[in-house]
Amino acid sequence: MMLQMISYAIIFLVSTLILKSILSFTRPSKKLPPSPLALPIIGHLHLLGPHMHHSFHKLSSQYGPLIHLRLGSVQCVVASTPELAKELLKTHELTFSSRKHSAAIDYLTYQSSFAFAPYGPYWKFIKKLSTVELLGSRTLGQFLPIRTREIHCLVKFLKEKSRGGESVNVTEELLKLTNNVISQMMFSIRCSETEGQAEEARTLVRQVTEIFGEFNLSDIIWIFKNVDLQGLRKRFKDIHRRYDSLLEKIITDREDVRKEKKMTNKNGDDDDHEEEVIDFLDMLLDVLENENSEIQLSRDHIKALILDFLTAATDTTAMAVEWTLAELINHPKILTKAQNEIDRVIGKTRLVEESDIPNLPYLQAIIKETFRLHPPIPMLARKSIQDCEIDNYIIPEGTLLFVNIWSMGRDPKVWEDPLEFKPERFLESKEKNVSSGVNNIDVKGLHYQLLPFGSGRRGCPGISLAMRELPTTLAAMIHCFNWKIDGDHHGVVDMNERPGLTAPRANDLLCVPVARFTPSNLDDI
Secondary structure: OHHHHHHHHHHHHHHHHHHHHHHHHHOOOOOOOOOOOOEOOOEOHHHOOOOHHHHHHHHHHHHOOEEEEEEOOEEEEEEOOHHHHHHHHHHOOOOOOEOOOOHHHHHHOOOOOOOOOOOOHHHHHHHHHHHHHHOOHHHHHHOHHHHHHHHHHHHHHHHHHHHOOOOEEHHHHHHHHHHHHHHHHHHOOOHHHOHHHHHHHHHHHHHHHHHHOOOOHHHHOHHHOOOOOOOHHHHHHHHHHHHHHHHHHHHHHHHHHHHHHHHHHHOOOOOOOOOOOOOHHHHHHHHHHOOOOOOOOOHHHHHHHHHHHHHHHHHHHHHHHHHHHHHHHHOHHHHHHHHHHHHHHHOOOOOOOHHHHHHOHHHHHHHHHHHHHOOOOOEEEEEOOOOEEEOOEEEOOOOEEEEEHHHHOOOOOOOOOOOOOOHHHHOOOOOOOOOOOHHHOOOOOOOOOOOOOOOHHHOOOOHHHHHHHHHHHHHHHHHHEEEEEOOOOOOOOOOOEOOOOOOOEOOOOEEEEEEOOOOOOOOOO
């Protein structure tokens, strides 16, 4: 009986394979973009190293700017030119409006993430809520004292270290600053004042971005779907448990405060009629409690949204400042030129302010040049919701799209001397870049050779916050201090990357700050 069943199974399998072969000859196949030779089961996985954007860059240089890859069971295309990026992200924006998912993403975000949600009513509602309420100009203006205070605290800390010639872990200090800013905007808690929670929150943020960027064989090779080969499932379940516990306490504490406040107002004891700056958690809880809301949020939605914004606004902004400072240390002439510009515009009496940034074009050019060479998220990932034709090639529905912005930043057809750190390329000058009008390029997603915040509907909603916080922090650090590398590194910062969804430096940046001057307004906030 058993042998008979095995025989039937073999006959069925062989018949299926024969039928598929016949259909493939009788039905015209779709013309996919160029592709390397794939291996059975694993496809092109053997061609990928720990840094996917590096591997894709190498493959694109061999097979062309638009290539097709099969990563296990998952079909992918990789685009590596501004022209293709524009066609895919603008002309066919709705076709590629979805995001890739993984077991880690679904589990850690309660399947309720804004960042990974499909383009639809929920996504549109949260996009509007975040861009208008949390990240709109009015709210960002109200939170200006918080950003200013955090920069002042950082400068004071660095000042103390400089007096003793002590080394500073710049990586950790920048993470503290960005984490303090977004946590106060999200739920009015300055994490550094609760150091145990702060350390846990920063650790969780880093672990989340790391695990989101790792390839899980169980996601992409169907025969391993229920096998935790790499131990990733165990890791992301542990992260989720710790994160959920942290957020549950924060939300519960806030609900208690809201109940107490409602009782006070009901009893007529509230005499304070000043305009209150409410944080994002209160906004979300207002929606949660509103039965007539356009979208009904759950507690899991709130936790997922907080995770979205904490990870997006902590790691990437701190990383961008760190990369920029590292490049300036490695290019002392550029650092001196930037310091001279700040000295000329601001002087050596007060600390730089956000309102000063438009008057510092060289500083802005330095940041653009860093984004070109070290985009915080090196590839934009999308997923097609229908078939699409690009350059006479068909990209089937359900295909993952990777736009390799890291690769575009190193393309000699787009940039002159692409491997050189040269901020002057973004300034008006007689020296013209290969890409015409390069000095007019901004980072808002309209110039496809420079997309640090993405483009279109799915572009980063936090661009306004980042472009206030990032240049002001950097300006304060190089205005008030010179920087010496800690240890025997011949004064040169190691510029290797660490794998992950983002592309941080491989090792923490350890430096000794050397004071240039002490701002007179350091204690004003």
